[in-house]
Amino acid sequence: MGKISLSIGFTLGAVATVLLALAVWLTVVYTGAYNVAATDKHVDLVRWALDTTMHRSVTRRAGEIQEPERVSKAVIAAGAETYATTCAHCHGAPGTERESWAANMRPEPPELVKAAAEWDPREVFWIVKHGIKMSGMPAFGPEHDDEALWGIAAFVKQLPGMTAAEYEAATGAAQHGQ
Ligand code: HEC
Incomplete structure (x- = not known):
């Protein structure tokens, strides 16, 4: 019983993480938060x-x-x-x-x-x-x-x-x- 609820908890956690990442990505895409101006250099990680x-x-x-x-x-x-x-x-x-x-x-x-x-x-x-x-x-x-x-x-x-x-x-x- 303990093992089953542990794996259900793990699966729910993984799904929630994926949904959160998707929500962040869609927010960036739709809100225009990322500056596409060529005058604004990419941050180091993106570059x-x-x-x-x-x-x-x-x-x-x-x-x-x-x-x-x-x-x-x-x-x-x-x-x-x-x-x-x-x-x-x-x-x-x-x-x-x-x-x-x-x-x-x-x-x-x-x-x-x-x-x-x-x-x-x-x-x-x-x-x-x-x-x-x-x-x-x-x-x-x-x-x-x-x-x-x-x-x-x-x-x-x-x-x-x-x-x-x-x-x-x-x-x-x-x-x-x-
Ligand atoms: C309108 C401008 C433009 C023209 C015209 C152009 N390029 Fe490029 N080229 C670029 C840009 C911008 C990059 C950088 C791409 C990147 O870093 O993703 C690039 C990258 C390159 C690279 C890779 C260099 C590196 O170290 O990143 C080579 C090789 C290259 N071009 C050759 C050529 C050749 C040969 C021609 C003509 C037949 C040409 N390019 C015409 C804009 C241009």
């Missing part, structure tokens, strides 16, 4: 959860991708051009600051001159192809084939350590108003 979710998700999915043995110079050159015209205003480039408004996005688009070193080419390819939900990172897969995406990824991986002059030479004509 950590979003960053970790993003990194783990990309690493897990990119691991299944087959990297081409070689990406031709012409394809990388096309990737450089795409980078200068569609990525640099958000992510910056050697000798080129990202647009000032990019720093006011949440999450902030990182400077790829530094951040590209942390990702392997398959991860860069995956991010560029699929984009990142709930951030300003667009998916380029719908408008670019895999070959073009590998060219972009290969160029992004060359950014760390690239000088402004090398970037200028690689993208020269492609830089519109930068």
Whole structure:
């Protein structure tokens, strides 16, 4: 008898905890209590959860991708051009600051001159192809084939350590108003 009432008590406690969590979550969702303004930075715990979710998700999915043995110079050159015209205003480039408004996005688009070193080419390819939900990172897969995406990824991986002059030479004509 004692054992049964103990397990009923435990079950009721567990159900009450779940209901309470649900009530708190619905209250946050419906009352507008969470400030979605980009001018209001996430609290550390939320930022950590979003960053970790993003990194783990990309690493897990990119691991299944087959990297081409070689990406031709012409394809990388096309990737450089795409980078200068569609990525640099958000992510910056050697000798080129990202647009000032990019720093006011949440999450902030990182400077790829530094951040590209942390990702392997398959991860860069995956991010560029699929984009990142709930951030300003667009998916380029719908408008670019895999070959073009590998060219972009290969160029992004060359950014760390690239000088402004090398970037200028690689993208020269492609830089519109930068
Ligand atoms: C409108 C702005 C915008 C444009 C344009 C854009 N990105 Fe992004 N990108 C972002 C944001 C914001 C993030 C951060 C996402 C996050 O932290 O969840 C990001 C993240 C990334 C990352 C992961 C970096 C890291 O360390 O978190 C890579 C790699 C990347 N972008 C590459 C590119 C490439 C290559 C292009 C062009 C083909 C591009 N992006 C165009 C906004 C942009």
